[in-house]
Each structure stands twice: as C-alpha cells, then as structure tokens.
Amino acid sequence: MKQVKTFLAVAIFSIFYFTQVAVANTVENTNTLPVELTIAGTFKSQPLVQLNFTANEQDNVFKILITDEAGVELYNNEVKGTVFSKQFLLDTDDLGDAVLYFEITGKKSGNKTVYKLNRQQQVTQKLNVVKL
Numbered sequence: 001m002k003q004v005k006t007f008l009a010v011a012i013f014s015i016f017y018f019t020q021v022a023v024a025n026t027v028e029n030t031n032t033l034p035v036e037l038t039i040a041g042t043f044k045s046q047p048l049v050q051l052n053f054t055a056n057e058q059d060n061v062f063k064i065l066i067t068d069e070a071g072v073e074l075y076n077n078e079v080k081g082t083v084f085s086k087q088f089l090l091d092t093d094d095l096g097d098a099v100l101y102f103e104i105t106g107k108k109s110g111n112k113t114v115y116k117l118n119r120q121q122q123v124t125q126k127l128n129v130v131k132l
Contacts, residue, residue: 035062035104037115043089049117051086051104053079061107069099078107092119 033055040050053062060082066075079086090100102115 033062033104033106033109033111033113035113037102037117040087046092047090047119049088049090049102051088051102053081053084053086055082055106057082059106059108063105063107065103065105067101067103068095069101074100095119 034053036052038050038052040048042048051064055062061078061080063078064075064086065073066088067073075088097119100117102117103112104114105112
C-alpha cells in the first residue's frame with residue numbers, strides 16, 4: 001500500500017512539473033525590435049557594419065546610440081522609416097580593439113535591442129596537400 005501511495009505521489013508531481021515546463025516555454029518575447037546588425041564587409045581595409053530595419057507604420061522611429069565600453073557616446077541619432085538600412089564605417093586606427101555597443105530603441109514602444117561589437121584579429125594560414 002505504501003508503494004502505491006509513493007507511486008501516485010511521484011506520478012502527480014511529475015504531471016504538474018512537466019505541465020509547468022511546457023507552459024513556460026510557450027511564452028513569446030514581444031519586446032524585440034525588427035532590427036539586425038550585420039557585417040557588410042570592408043571599405044579601404046576598415047570594417048563596415050550595417051543595421052537593417054524592417055518596421056511597421058506604427059513603430060517606425062528609432063534612436064541609435066553607439067557607445068564604447070567606458071560609456072563614451074560615439075554616435076547618437078534618430079532615424080525614421082519602415083524598411084531601410086544604415087551603414088557605419090568603423091575607423092580601427094582610432095578605435096583599436098575597443099568594444100562597441102549599438103543600442104537601438106523604438107521611440108513609441110520603448111523596446112530596446114543592444115548589440116555588442118568587438119574586434120578580433122587572427123592570423124590564419126592555410127596549407128593544402130593534394131595527391132597527384
């Protein structure tokens with residue numbers, strides 16, 4: 001009889017535990033902005049990054065703030081539009097290996113997205129061996 005009670009207690013606990021996990025995983029994050037930061041390439045040996053926006057008509061005003069790791073404000077501007085891109089050329093001679101933070105805020109919704117951008121230099125050498 002004691003084994004049956006223990007088995008029932010474990011079964012009920014398991015049902016409640018797995019039900020909570022399933023419900024917790026179904027929550028969607030609606031506080032994201034329709035913005036994406038990508039590496040667009042290089043221009044004169046300097047990295048070029050691009051912010052891509054895909055907004056709707058209601059929330060189409062964004063504030064872009066770029067700071068370094070010390071909190072020094074390097075860029076601060078508001079942009080307006082629905083589907084557009086904005087490019088930034090990073091002068092690595094002045095920046096060095098500084099870590100940059102791109103903070104994009106929707107003016108109407110107040111939602112915020114932050115990207116961290118850090119530079120890493122790697123020397124790679126590729127050696128191919130081909131059997132003839």
